[in-house]
Amino acid sequence: MTDKNSNDTLVKVQGVDKVFKRGSEVIHVLGGLNLEIPNGEFLALMGPSGSGKSTLLNLIGGLDRPSEGTIEVGGKRIDKLSNRKLAGWRARHVGLVFQFYNLMPVLSAQKNVELPLLLTTLSRAERKKRAAIALDIVGLSHRAGHYPRQLSGGEQQRTGIARAIVTDPTLLLCDEPTGDLDRKSGDEILDLLQALNKEQGKTIIMVTHDIHAAARATRTLHLNKGQLSTEAID
Amino acid sequence: MKYLYLIFSGLKRKKMRTGLTILSIMVAFILFGYLTAIRQAFDAGVEVAGADRLVVRHKVSIIQLLPQSYEAKMERIDGVDNAVHSTWFGGIYQEPKNFFAQMAIVPEELFDMYPELVISDEHKAAWLENRSGVLVGRGLIERFGWKLGDRIPINATIWGKKDGGRTWEFDLVAIYDGAEKGTDTSQFFFRYDFFDETRAGGTGQVGWYTVRIADPDKATEVAAAIDAEFANSAFETKAEPEGAFIQGFANQIGNIGFIIMSIMSAVFFTILLVAGNTMAYTVRERTSELAVLKAIGFTDQAVLGLVLGESLALTFVGGVIGLGLAWLLVSTGDPTGGSFPVFYLPTRDLFMGALLILAMAFIAGIIPALQAQKLQIADALRR
Numbered sequence: 066m067t068d069k070n071s072n073d074t075l076v077k078v079q080g081v082d083k084v085f086k087r088g089s090e091v092i093h094v095l096g097g098l099n100l101e102i103p104n105g106e107f108l109a110l111m112g113p114s115g116s117g118k119s120t121l122l123n124l125i126g127g128l129d130r131p132s133e134g135t136i137e138v139g140g141k142r143i144d145k146l147s148n149r150k151l152a153g154w155r156a157r158h159v160g161l162v163f164q165f166y167n168l169m170p171v172l173s174a175q176k177n178v179e180l181p182l183l184l185t186t187l188s189r190a191e192r193k194k195r196a197a198i199a200l201d202i203v204g205l206s207h208r209a210g211h212y213p214r215q216l217s218g219g220e221q222q223r224t225g226i227a228r229a230i231v232t233d234p235t236l237l238l239c240d241e242p243t244g245d246l247d248r249k250s251g252d253e254i255l256d257l258l259q260a261l262n263k264e265q266g267k268t269i270i271m272v273t274h275d276i277h278a279a280a281r282a283t284r285t286l287h288l289n290k291g292q293l294s295t296e297a298i299d
Numbered sequence: 300m301k302y303l304y305l306i307f308s309g310l311k312r313k314k315m316r317t318g319l320t321i322l323s324i325m326v327a328f329i330l331f332g333y334l335t336a337i338r339q340a341f342d343a344g345v346e347v348a349g350a351d352r353l354v355v356r357h358k359v360s361i362i363q364l365l366p367q368s369y370e371a372k373m374e375r376i377d378g379v380d381n382a383v384h385s386t387w388f389g390g391i392y393q394e395p396k397n398f399f400a401q402m403a404i405v406p407e408e409l410f411d412m413y414p415e416l417v418i419s420d421e422h423k424a425a426w427l428e429n430r431s432g433v434l435v436g437r438g439l440i441e442r443f444g445w446k447l448g449d450r451i452p453i454n455a456t457i458w459g460k461k462d463g464g465r466t467w468e469f470d471l472v473a474i475y476d477g478a479e480k481g482t483d484t485s486q487f488f489f490r491y492d493f494f495d496e497t498r499a500g501g502t503g504q505v506g507w508y509t510v511r512i513a514d515p516d517k518a519t520e521v522a523a524a525i526d527a528e529f530a531n532s533a534f535e536t537k538a539e540p541e542g543a544f545i546q547g548f549a550n551q552i553g554n555i556g557f558i559i560m561s562i563m564s565a566v567f568f569t570i571l572l573v574a575g576n577t578m579a580y581t582v583r584e585r586t587s588e589l590a591v592l593k594a595i596g597f598t599d600q601a602v603l604g605l606v607l608g609e610s611l612a613l614t615f616v617g618g619v620i621g622l623g624l625a626w627l628l629v630s631t632g633d634p635t636g637g638s639f640p641v642f643y644l645p646t647r648d649l650f651m652g653a654l655l656i657l658a659m660a661f662i663a664g665i666i667p668a669l670q671a672q673k674l675q676i677a678d679a680l681r682r
Contacts, residue, residue: 120677128594129677149598156596163680167591171308181595183301228595 075236075268076102076125081134083120083291094120096291098134107262107269109282116288118272119240125270126159126238127151139235156184160229160267164241166221168213174200174224175209181232199227203257219250226257230267237261239271243278255281306608309581317613320577324617324659325624327570328652332625334559335648339481340639341555342546350515352412353522354544355382355508358535362387364504365534373510376528378521380513383408384505386494390453390467392443399439401453401487402506403494406434412509415478422473430493432472436484438640445471459499467497483640509541567659574663578610582667589671590679603672610664611657618656622649 083095094117102108102125110118123129124136127143136144138158146154168177178196187195200206203223213221222242229237239258243251259281261267271282279285286293310317355373357363365384373382388401406426410418418434426432433451445451449471459465469489477484495502512521522538529536539547582589589602597605626644633642 119681123677123680126594128680129675149600152593152596152598152601155594161591161594163591167587167680169308169588169591171312172305176304176308180305180592183305184596189301 073104074101075104075106075139076100076270077135077137078121078125079135079137081121081124081131081136083117083124083129084132094291095124095131098291098293100286100293102268102270105262105266105268107259107281107283108271109279109285110270110272110288111274111276111279111285112288114274117291118288121288122238122240122270122272126161126236127155128161153184156181156232158235160232160234160237162222162225162229162237162239162242164244166213166218166225166245168221168224168228170213173210173212174205174216174220174227177213177224178227178231180228185232195231196227199231200224202230202261203227217250218246219253222246222250222254223257226254226261230261230265235268237267237269239269241272241274243273243275251275251278302605302608306605306612309585309605309609310612312581312585316577316580320573320613321617321620323570323573324614325621327566328618328621328656329625329628330566331563331652331655332622332644332648333628334563335651336625336629336642336644337634337639338556338559339645339648340633340642350518350540350542351380351512352541353510353512353518353525353538354541355510355525355536355538356506356544358526358537361507363534364501364506365508365536367503367505369508369529369534369536372528373508373525376521376524378512378514378517378524380511381408381411382508382510383412384491384508386491386504386506387457388453388455388467388489388494389457390455392451392453397443399442399485399487401489403491404488405491406488409434409488412511415482416475417478418473418475422475425472426490429470429472430490431468431470432490433469434473434475434488435471436486437474437476438484439487440474442485447471447474458494458501460497461499463499480643480645481641485640510538567655571659571663574610574614574659575666577613578606578664578667581609582606582671586674586679586682589674590676593674593676594680599672602674603668606668606671607661607664610668611660614656614660614663618652618659622652 078098078100081095081098082093085092085094098121100121110121112118120129124131125138127138127146131144134144135142141154143151143154169180172180175193175196178199179192182192182195185192197206197209200209203226205220205223205227208216208220213224216224222245226242237258242258243254246254255278258269258271262269262283269282271278273279286295355365355369357365364386367384370382370384373379383405386403388403390401391397392399406423409416410423422434426434435445439445451469451471453467453469455465455467458467460467475484491505510521510525512518518540522540525538526536592602592605593599626649629642629644633639
């Protein structure tokens, strides 16, 4: 568990380049990017499509590796970890929330939330108990036995958030969490994220196109052509 | 164990496709079990053949007779413990479809040569006392519903009687059981002395000899010595191990083992493609879900294991149900109505079926599993 709203740096990105190759074409998505994110911050990352927001999020979350540069999270270099160690690190320290929820359609909300706990040594009863707590936090206890197809978009995203927080991760990474929701449901999700940041001290990095959503964050950064700035770019 | 529900929930995703694939696998394993039992029926004699027994027949053909006097000569050859003769009767009981083996043999020698035929002392004594008595295997008894004391008429196709008649009547006085599951209990043995005195021709001649040798490792040498003993005579011999003799006899119908193996190979190859296709679709459709599993901390190896686990679950359910149904079908009895000497699914082949299930699961699942293992999370989440 992180210290609530402490100011020490949790994420340190230094000189990060990310290059994709598509056939003979080389695409520079991020170039020499530097970023520090303090513990307990709720950071919004904005920028036009293709600006590298999701790529940066993936790099910080250990879902991808930089072509150059270093990434430290909680003082640990994650860009040098083996695949196996990186998977273990993600399981312990990162919670992920996706735009399209990415729930397992054949599992109930309860089982979806339990998924990350399968990687722990917790007993079945303990896994069930923790999943119930996570669902309670997002206000979905009464829908635990329902399958994703039986849930509204907002409820599915709440389930996704419950899955992200069930292991009590250091870092919550949200890739356009309200992008597929109507305004009301989106606001509910943002309320929830804000509560997790303020009340539980979760460090949150949220990629969004939505100024309204970004306004909920404690800091907003804009990414354009692989470079960060605090100013929005038209 | 905690991943089991994840594996089975993957299979529930497309119930129709999973069901049809399981059904295909099940049918393949029913065929496997049933055809294995048929092959076993043809191979049974070979498998229970004594390693210490040779069969000596006429060099030209099994239907050419040999002199009865050869028995004593064979028993004088170094390495031969005992020699007994048998003569094929080839009669018909009621109608030709009721085929079974009938042989004339010397009772005392039969007991000594074939310990796998289990006969009570009481039945042995009854047979020795009754010249027209017959010893019948349990399988044949059950096939025709015979009981001790029955008089069984057999119409001769080869051996007419001295009185010109073609119908031989035998008294059912003794029953034998098999010491092993594979022992042929469909045979009908009657006394050679009665046969030799009653038949119209061929007196003093027998069909073939079964020779027990002292050292099975010297079977080749003893066989050569027997053939050498009768070389250049009017009745030259061909001696060979009992297993090879029975196999040769079975091969007159055709190489059943090869035919069955060919059918099963074609079936399994087809089913492998079906199962492999199912697994490939399963992985392709769930690329983003597998990526999410990796994103939340499942290792590459764990994802590989999950896909292989699904493949195993798919083939296991189909394979086990298929083997079970095959076993039940085989238990209902011989499809020929009793012409097979034995008809059962050996435990050894059930284990072979279990190995086939594992092999099929691995082969069908390994390529999709490796694709899932290599999946790049960021790429897959973008799809």
